[in-house]
Amino acid sequence: MVRNVEAGYGAVRVLHGVSIEVREGETVALLGANGNGKSTLLKCIMGMVAPESGEIFLETDDGQIDLTQKTTEEIVSLGIALVPEGRRLFPKLTVEENLLLGAYRAEARAGIPTNLAFCFETFPVLHVRRRQLAGSMSGGEQQMLAVARALMSAPRILLVDEPSVGLAPILVSRVIAKIKELKERYQLTVLMAEQNFNQATKIADRGYIIVHGKIEFEGRSTRELRENELVKKYYLGV
Ligand SMILES: Nc1ncnc2c1ncn2[C@@H]1O[C@H](COP(=O)(O)OP(=O)(O)O)[C@@H](O)[C@H]1O
Ligand SMILES: [Mg+2]
Numbered sequence: 001m002v003r004n005v006e007a008g009y010g011a012v013r014v015l016h017g018v019s020i021e022v023r024e025g026e027t028v029a030l031l032g033a034n035g036n037g038k039s040t041l042l043k044c045i046m047g048m049v050a051p052e053s054g055e056i057f058l059e060t061d062d063g064q065i066d067l068t069q070k071t072t073e074e075i076v077s078l079g080i081a082l083v084p085e086g087r088r089l090f091p092k093l094t095v096e097e098n099l100l101l102g103a104y105r106a107e108a109r110a111g112i113p114t115n116l117a118f119c120f121e122t123f124p125v126l127h128v129r130r131r132q133l134a135g136s137m138s139g140g141e142q143q144m145l146a147v148a149r150a151l152m153s154a155p156r157i158l159l160v161d162e163p164s165v166g167l168a169p170i171l172v173s174r175v176i177a178k179i180k181e182l183k184e185r186y187q188l189t190v191l192m193a194e195q196n197f198n199q200a201t202k203i204a205d206r207g208y209i210i211v212h213g214k215i216e217f218e219g220r221s222t223r224e225l226r227e228n229e230l231v232k233k234y235y236l237g238v
Contacts, residue, residue: 005054007044014040015213017054020191022157024059027183027190029200029207031225033234037213038193039085042159045191046082047072058157077105081155085162085193087146091135095126095145098134102152111154119148122182140171144178151182157189158182164196172199179203201225 001021008014014037022028032038043049045056047070056067058078067075081102089098099119103112120127123144129137134145143163150158160179164172180203182188194200200207201222209217209230219225 001057001059002041002045003055003057005041005044005051005056007040007049007051007054009049013052013213015044015051018210018213018215020208020215022189022191024156024189025183025187026205027179027192027203029204029225030191030193030210031195031197031200031207031231032193032210033195036210038210039161040213041210042082042161042191042193045075045159046080047075073105076153076155077107079154079156081150081153081158083146083150083158083160083163085165087142089134089142089145089149091133093134094131095134095137096130098145099126099149099152102149105153108153112152115152115154119151122151123148123178138171139167140174143167143171143175147175147178147182155188157191160190160192162193162195164194164199172196173202176200176203197225197231 003019005015005018006013018041030038030041040049044051045067047067051068057064058067065078090101099116100112103109103115125141126145126148129141134142163175167175176199179190183190192200192204204222206220207225208215217228217230219228225231
């Protein structure tokens, strides 16, 4: 899906030949400490940062679609959605208004009743609090809302950028469990960027470790990841 991508900001190169693949139905972890290029890679996939070189393809039944030639809106239409780092909610709008903003594109608008019902069923707390201002909810609820908002475009592939940041461990577990439920019940394909190794590997099928904009290790299973020396040194403290 992503091949040899080089990208950065202005003269600063952040990604140095990154290649990763995410297959249908998988949950893949993109593991790495702060500042190593996780968000930049997700933004490249979403068309929010233009790669200087390399390829980003979406495999479909009708062949490969080159995402580097598409706008973010077109990429969302193709069934890819991002839960951004830091959630990026509108704190002064209600829960329901935030959700509706996740369905801005024309095709999604037609699906609003279905997708809203789906979000409320998956996240009952959002239904209870639908008239509450997003900014007045707890961190965990806000993260649920950020995930739900991305689901309003009915994606097949969900990119999740550091859902654990700023949350107490119990809430992290709850958010992670929700993502797992989405994967299992709806065969959603998930690419999750995380620094929290233990939480990410609870739900990932496999993963990559990114260091200074390069994929340093590819673990074909969470066990392979856990047994990797780099992981032991940096994430598990052994
Ligand atoms: N909008 C930006 N403009 C310039 N530099 C940026 C921008 N966003 C990120 N960077 C830099 O790119 C590098 C990788 O950042 P990022 O992709 O956010 O890493 P991560 O998500 O792994 O923390 C960092 O050195 C960061 O300072
Ligand atoms: Mg980031």
